[in-house]
Amino acid sequence: MTEPVALVVNGQRREVSVEPRRLLVQVIREDLDLTGTHIGCDTSQCGACTVHVDGKAVKSCSMLAVQADGASITTIEGMGSGDRLHPLQAAFWEKHGLQCGFCTPGMIMAAADLLARNPNPSDEEIRHGLEGNLCRCTGYHNIVEAVKSAAGSGVPA
Amino acid sequence: MSAIGQAMKRKEDPRMITGRGRYTEDISLPGMLHMVVVRSPEAHAAIT
Numbered sequence: 001m002t003e004p005v006a007l008v009v010n011g012q013r014r015e016v017s018v019e020p021r022r023l024l025v026q027v028i029r030e031d032l033d034l035t036g037t038h039i040g041c042d043t044s045q046c047g048a049c050t051v052h053v054d055g056k057a058v059k060s061c062s063m064l065a066v067q068a069d070g071a072s073i074t075t076i077e078g079m080g081s082g083d084r085l086h087p088l089q090a091a092f093w094e095k096h097g098l099q100c101g102f103c104t105p106g107m108i109m110a111a112a113d114l115l116a117r118n119p120n121p122s123d124e125e126i127r128h129g130l131e132g133n134l135c136r137c138t139g140y141h142n143i144v145e146a147v148k149s150a151a152g153s154g155v156p157a
Numbered sequence: 158m159s160a161i162g163q164a165m166k167r168k169e170d171p172r173m174i175t176g177r178g179r180y181t182e183d184i185s186l187p188g189m190l191h192m193v194v195v196r197s198p199e200a201h202a203a204i205t
Contacts, residue, residue, distance in 0.1 A: 029183075033185075039182065075176065076175065077175065080175065085175075093174055096164075101170070105173075105174075
């Protein structure tokens with residue numbers, strides 16, 4: 001028993017046919033082959049699955065695909081364009097904001113939403129804004145530095 | 158010699174910041190099999 005779901009993903013119109021129980025993250029990773037979005041837990045805690053749904057950061061593991069019918073989705077693959085990095089991507093690279101890189105797509109998507117709402121956050125506000133994203137490698141220090149640096153260079157909303 | 162003592166940007170980062178890392182779960186090969194562990198719904202039972 002499948003339902004049709006129409007999405008615009010990174011600017012492209014995509015249509016999938018899914019069981020109602022299928023999670024948005026499964027559609028993104030398995031049906032659309034966009035594996036930059038990761039699954040890091042079973043509990044909605046880690047944030048590695050964070051994408052933008054209609055401009056807002058959403059944990060795609062906690063949304064059914066059918067709930068996203070008609071929505072515009074942006075994944076990490078949709079940040080930046082061509083060979084130009086999004087300021088957040090550039091800042092994570094510059095400030096050594098990643099080690100294994102598994103949490104990084106989710107961090108960037110969450111940070112982009114944070115900066116759209118608060119373009120000049122304090123360290124405290126960055127840490128609070130990224131509470132839904134876990135990192136096992138870095139200790140978060142350089143992630144905060146990267147987000148601060150991207151904010152300083154003027155991140156587009 | 159000019160690289161010594163300098164902060165160097167890592168070579169592996171461009172892939173990971175653009176979502177093109179290849180973690181185990183991201184790999185998809187033709188004809189690959191999937192494994193699921195089915196756990197017993199009973200805490201203590203006899204298999205008959």
